[in-house]
Amino acid sequence: MTERHPVLTMTGISKAFPGVRALHDVDFRLFPGEVHALMGENGAGKSTLIKVLTGVYGIDSGTIILSGEPVSFRGPMQASAGGVSTVYQEVNLCANLSVAENIFIGREPRRFGAVWWGEMRRRARALLTRLDLDIDVNAPLASYSLAVQQMVAIARAIDVQARVLVLDEPTSSLDTGEVAQLFRIMRQLRDEGIAILFVTHFLDQVYGIADRITVLRNGSLVGEYTTAELSQLGLVEKMIGKELDVLERLDEQPKRELAVLERGTPFLDARELSRKGSVAPFSLTIHAGEVVGLAGLLGSGRTEVARLLFGADRADHGDLSVDGRGTTLRNPVGAIAQGIGFCSENRRLEGIVGELTVRENIILALQAARGWLRPVARRRQDELVDKYVKALSIRPANPEIPVANLSGGNQQKVLLARWLITEPRLLILDEPTRGIDVGAKAEIQKLVVELSDGGMAVLFISAELEEVLRLSHKVAVMRDRTLVSELTNDESVDSDRIMQTIASGAGEERATT
């Protein structure tokens, strides 16, 4: 193994879009049987590099050599036929087709010219067994969670005889157990000699699985390192190219004090609120100026709680009072009128309106609250939008481009801006930092602290316990669609204790059923 040859060598890759130098003279190597993490902030050029590799974009200059042969793919289909398979962050499958159909779509096994359904199902089952995934291959994909869908996407990718497997943020929607499962599969594939290019924002995961790291910044190569020689802090510094003062300052802060806020009428008081098939009765209070963290595994009912509190779903039972007055939230309009804002975890489907401009997306909730007959004057719009584009450093700082052209982190900031200009009294943030880079993450965390200092109540939902603990005054723990525990975030609370709460809760459930 000493004289290994890279399976993939990209040399001097440059790619410019009008006004943007997406990649500049980037070199990248990938060896067979390794997991290679491609790291960088949002907009550093990771996605562009992957798209250049898989032929989504052409390159302006540079060469791509795959197994000794220069290649230039003209699209992902051709790339995957050439041995480069990609699984994207957003699941790009057809939700209404069956699992088996999704795995074999475009290359169905055939017999006598017709699709050979039996063979397709048999091979799909075999593949999924290899991934240790016990699901019905005939069921529509939509009947499974996003995490399972992601696994199916990987199954589809590895069925093609892939030499290079590109995983573009495959873990952003997976919980811990599922990540472990994915890593087991990745190691298995690596040991089979497949080269895996892995993009993620989770530093722990990089150190958990990657053999080698390539860092990009602003479209340029920073360097290639082995995981052993680069510390986590060193990696982050290379990615953002500056000292980590923002993050450190947040870390140095003592746990947040909140004795004062607990007194008085809570802004929001939910008692035994529930919705059949969605979330079991729960009680929760949120005071003005308080950050309440909602922890729990993926699918534990965190989002369902948020949706009930925002009126996105209607509660069947229970009482809700806002500002001490009993109320029923029939729809988001009602919740917004009460001063509640909600950033969904599903940015693309429930957050942004991709076709509309950044300005229109930011103004949307405010305009909706005023009604269409009372348009926000254009000058006022520009003022507000300018203010928040600057305050949240939304990039590119051009409010007149479609929001779909922005990176995930910047789209998230646009959504934050949308709610901030409505000056809400309670802001519900569902996974606001998922899939966004370290710098933007720190900025959003800082913003949450500032907002709560300014008197806004925040319900903060995140799968990252460190983040929840860093920001929250109080942590509510969800498990199996039940709110199992509410902890005041004092010295006695750490991520271990929350993990235990999640785990022990699960134990009780098993005992009773």
Add this chain to the structure above:
Amino acid sequence: MSEWKSRFRALAGHRLFWPVVVLAVMLLANTVYRPGFLAVQMRDGHLYGSLVDILRLSAPLILVALGMTLVISTGGIDLSVGSVCAISGAVACLYISKQPDQDSLGAMFTALAMALGLALVLGAWNGVLVAVIGIQPIIATLILMVAGRGLAQLITEGQIITINADPYRAIGLGHFLTLPLAIFIALGAALLIAAITRRSALGMIIESVGGNAEASRLAGIRSGRITFLVYVVSAACAAVAGFMITANVSSADGNTAGLWIELDAILAVVIGGTSLAGGRFFLSGTILGALIIQTLTTSVYAMSISPQTALLFKAVVVIAVCLINAPAFRAKLVRRKPGLPPADVSGDQRKERVPA
């Protein structure tokens, strides 16, 4: 030199560039075939000529297509506009035919108000089916498309109602400032809709609902109300178009008035650049699309192509227009240098689905 080049490129990149080119080519082809085509004469204080005819005849289509644009922008479709044309025309003609003095202005306005009122009810019916009950728009409006013809027949009792009313005829054939009145009615409606949608926030909110209905709901938009509203507006536009169509011939035929106009309207919207998937809408593009379709129809008749093959000819031209309007197709046709902006590529891919 390069400045000219970049200017041309900016011009060619404009949404309306290719529709305008198509229209120009069509007019040119007509002129070649029939040199007098572009001539416009003044007679009795009115302008006459093929161009004026095209404008006048395209007025109902423009009206219907404007309403259709808003419906399509929300991600819906309204197949019932043709039937609404027939019903409103039938109601207006029936009322006027029963009057002792058909030339009475009062009678005409009462007739228009009654027919418009009925059209609003029909639009509300569509709106309720789509926005409240949640039936898919194509099915919901298909109901009225089919049932509406029956309703129109019921109103006319299966007969063609002929009237002899000068004020009503003026809606289709009258003149104002040397030009046909119908042109001004269509123009007025276009300006009104443009003013309401673009001066208020209605346009953006419609586009938001069409672009991402769930995100819009979570942003606090009452998308049900907006959806309801666009079907009502569409029916109102169709009603006025129905007046024009029946006024043109001074008679109401429940069977043929506004027949297949929904398809021409949808085509006009698509040629104008509005995506059938919903989202951004372009009123100016729609008007241009309607003019293209009417020019095509007029040309087919003028070139005395037999009616049997006329539809086929029309289909071929429409396919060509849609293809040339699709940036992805043009890119394939003219092998461009690499370096196309990524933003445009994604945007184009979305639009590309429209004409196909």
